[in-house]
Amino acid sequence: MAKFAVVAERENVFEPGNELYDQLAGNWRKLYFNNDNPIVLEVGCGRGEYTVGMGRLFPDKNFIGSDIKGARIWKGSTMAMEEELENVAFLRAFIENIGELFAENEIDEIWITFPDPRPRDRDIKRRLTSPRFLELYERILKPGGIIHFKTDNEPLFDYTLEILADRKVKNLLQTKDLYNSDLQEHTMGIQTTYEKRYLAEGIKIKYLQYSV
Template sequence: MGRSKLAKFAAVAERDNVVQEGDELYGHMAGKWNELQFANENPIVLEVGCGRGEYTIGMARLHPEKNFIGTDIKGARIWKGSTMAIEEELDNVAFLRTYIEGIEEHFEENEIDEVWITFPDPRPKDRDIKKRLTSPGFLDKYSRILKPGGIIHLKTDNLGLYEYTLEVLQGKKVNNLLFTADLYNSDLQEHTMGIYTTYEKRYLAEGVPIKYLQFKVS
């Protein structure tokens, strides 16, 4: 492992806006994020697979009246997002370093108001279907930590993942489903707040339409 990554891991371990294994509060935050991390009762928005936290940070800039948590397993990526939050003095941002499979260990039922899934690995191989972040198993996990009527968003460049997710939702009880295979030629743009990730800009430059969907859990 390079010195740069080691330095980033060391920095992340000392930050108040990151919760990860080895911290005293890791595994003990369920139901307590508002109290212990944010010291307010504002709604919580969760981004799963947040990468470098570009979307988490972008939303936090626009909505100081909400709290935002980005979660990912890659420490070097979280370092970037947590650094941006510190530099911009965004007290409504936190990061959780963990595997998404164990997300229910870190949040209580009905604790989250919204979930964002932004440009996840599409896992195109059939053997990896259960690892797709919009598979039935993952959607069930999100639904349990979301408040009734909580919203789930998906933003992706991958047509296969987008179509797969729509198929999955046919077997789910969901409300107010909105979707488009070409976000920037639709009337749904306002739902994504004008935030573009680095990957998204690259896809758009290559002429790849961005797909988007959202729905409310029952």
């Protein structure tokens, strides 16, 4: 509970009850970042390792990590504060609500990194690469914006490819063995704690990207 209280007071975290929360859509650059740089959103960011990692590498871009779990966001927001990364922010919200927190065409790129695979049939609609979520992402992405997806789970990866085939997306690149492919440069060498664990266990990392 202490971490939730700390997160609620942080300037780099936005959640319900924050005075700016309901004003964010269309105004992220003005209200927080104070620049016109591209915005990159990570959905289901967990502890924010990817969001913070990208923030370190690209000071000329803005990064937002979104997750509902405050304890996880505490970790990422702490790292960003300690490293004085003014181009990194966090959003505590359900993914279903991001359409209310970003305006159409406000986001330049979206990352989906190691989401819960939701293997049960009754949970298909909750997969972060299901059609309803992809439609949400595509609505807030600018034309030509890119969606990246990284996972250890092959059934989820295959499901996602099937969904994308039906959507007839543009510029699809994909691999089931990222670290033995020529797509590594697209993931910038950033590895989360979970990814390192998967690799140590000999699990291949799957990756894809496409544009809208």
